[in-house]
Amino acid sequence: MRIFFYSVQSEWLKTKNSIASWLCLVGGFFIPLLYLIADIKNKTFINSAGTEIWQTHFTRLWMNMSGFLLPMGLILASSLITQVEFKNNSWKQVHVTPQKYSTIFFAKLAVLLGMTLKFFLFFNIGVIIAGTVPCLIFDHSFPKENIPWLYFIEKNARYFIACLPIIALQYLLSLQFKNFVIAVGVGLAGLIGTFIAFRWQYIYLSPFSYTNPFAERSGFSENILLYATIYFVVFTIISFYLYVNKKIKG
Amino acid sequence: MEYCVQTTDLAYTFSNRQQVLDNVSIHVPEQCIYGFLGPNGAGKTTTLKLILGLLRNHQGTIKIFNKPIAGHRVEIMRSVGSLIESPSVYGHLSAKDNLRIFQKVYQCPQGRIDEVLSMTGLANTGTKKAAQFSLGMKQRLGIAIALLHHPALLILDEPTNGLDPNGMVEIREFLKLLNREHGTTILISSHLLTEIDRLATHIGLINKGRILFEGTAEQLKKEKNRETYILYKTSDNQAAAALFARQNIKPALLPDTIKIAATSKENVAGLNRLLVHNGLDVYEITTEKNDLETIFMNLITD
Incomplete structure (x- = not known):
């Protein structure tokens, strides 16, 4: 376990100044920033949202984020995490370190999940900033309602699990193909295809469907978490098998 | 005699059925500098990659520190440092951050980072990103990574590639010192004969995937004097x-x-x-x- 912890630390260091890391920061704050600008421009305030203002504010931002930007960000970030090794020709150096292949595989996956959590954190900070800053600028009263942390945590957890199939699938692809375009291309095709065919009765079979803002209102909403978890486990097992049995490791 | 690295009848075929290695047996004695010499495409890098476990599905056996690599990879790699082909450095990070990545994995003291940086002449690179390094500097950083954990065996594939003549002399002298003072066994491949001639105590000659000669540099010259x-x-x-x-x-x-x-x-x-x-x-x-x-x-x- 200690070795795994060091391995994760090592992998996390690789994200420093990386494109994936910047993507996480910019992507996390992008939608909240747009709303903040719009609210300042239109002089609208979070208090005008009626009851459950934080929930309404949070949902409207998430709706815009989860439709395309979130899965797109995940596709890019997941591919970039392994691309760092291909681009720098460093797989061979990683594979001659005293680590089991399973340690390397799961440490990278842990970093990928950590990056996703970081993105969620930035987004939530952005949500709160976008809600409160217009009140400060226009000397409007702060929302009287407390921030519903439990609601935030529950929703975040739900979206996080919905993201897992995309993360696992993109991780699988990016470990197999040196060419970054293949992993991103497959991801984009899957995402756009899911969008187009969203009304199809079997769309829940698409791993890209669970982050869709309309998924919660669809017929398969009750099973989103179950499907997402199954896909994540299946993709991870396949990915691990293919990675460990790769004939050329550098 | 104790061998640090020993391969027996190593054979390897690429996926296109092109045979790259044919019964390659090499014996690297402990604490020697073994020059693995051959022209481009002779099979040097493939042999070294097989020794390090980077390629699978080969025939023959590989032993490092008298243990087969299969089944003992993690244990063996704790005492092996390597630089294969072009150096593996993370371009978006500084030299220090690059070393930190491996310091975490090898769990060696943090102070070792500064030591290897000054050993390889990279102590003054500061926050400069590795992508902005010259090829020679990247090569030095690759060597610094290989040395980070005080390996008992150092496997270097064409380490002087991209270095200027002065850099080549420095690295050569440094490797000799490492071998002399710390008893590090060095397996170094090169197509530069002069490099091997000046550095190696033992030589393995490979061409077209076959070992043509193995022994000390003196043995080779003596044999050929006839x-x-x-x-x-x-x-x-x-x-x-x-x-x-x-x-x-x-x-x-x-x-x-x-x-x-x-x-x-x-x-x-x-x-x-x-x-x-x-x-x-x-x-x-x-x-x-x-x-x-x-x-x-x-x-x-x-």
Whole structure:
């Protein structure tokens, strides 16, 4: 376990100044920033949202984020995490370190999940900033309602699990193909295809469907978490098998 | 004798069925500097990759520190440092951050980072990103990574690639020092004969996936000393060869020279007179060089 912890630390260091890391920061704050600008421009305030203002504010931002930007960000970030090794020709150096292949595989996956959590954190900070800053600028009263942390945590957890199939699938692809375009291309095709065919009765079979803002209102909403978890486990097992049995490791 | 690295009948075939290695057996004694020499495409990198477990599905056995790599990879790699082909450095990070990545994995003291940075002359690179380094600096950083955890065995594939002559001398002297002071076994591949000649205590010669020679540098030279030749360049080499044959000397006719087995200086002068008396102009008489370069060229063209 200690070795795994060091391995994760090592992998996390690789994200420093990386494109994936910047993507996480910019992507996390992008939608909240747009709303903040719009609210300042239109002089609208979070208090005008009626009851459950934080929930309404949070949902409207998430709706815009989860439709395309979130899965797109995940596709890019997941591919970039392994691309760092291909681009720098460093797989061979990683594979001659005293680590089991399973340690390397799961440490990278842990970093990928950590990056996703970081993105969620930035987004939530952005949500709160976008809600409160217009009140400060226009000397409007702060929302009287407390921030519903439990609601935030529950929703975040739900979206996080919905993201897992995309993360696992993109991780699988990016470990197999040196060419970054293949992993991103497959991801984009899957995402756009899911969008187009969203009304199809079997769309829940698409791993890209669970982050869709309309998924919660669809017929398969009750099973989103179950499907997402199954896909994540299946993709991870396949990915691990293919990675460990790769004939050329550098 | 204890071998640090030992391969037995190693064979490897690429997915396109092209055989790269054919029964390669090498024996790297402990605390030696083993120069793995061969022209480009001879199979050096493939051999080193197999030794490090970077390639699978080979035939034959590989033992490092007397343990088979299969099943003991993690344990073995704790004592092995390597630099294979181009250096593996993260371009978006500084030299220090690059080393930190591996320091975490090897769990060696943080102070070691500064040590290897100054050993390899990279102490003053500061926050400069590795992507902005010259090829030589990247190569040094690759060596620094390989040295980070005080490895007992260092496997270096063409480590002086991209270094200027001064850098090459520095790295060579540094490797000698490492071997002398710390007893580090070094397995170094190169196509630069002079490098190996000046550095290695033991030599393995490989060409077209086959080992042509293995032993000490002295053994190689001694063996080849028995095969010294005199080369004549004349106005008519065919006629000269016929004259030599009449003297019971077996000449070998090369494109523009005649090669005969080494003989006394009196005989060399006598043969020269013979040629001149028979109306042939003698342009050049030379003894074939017996340095490592010549030996190497002879071996790979035989």
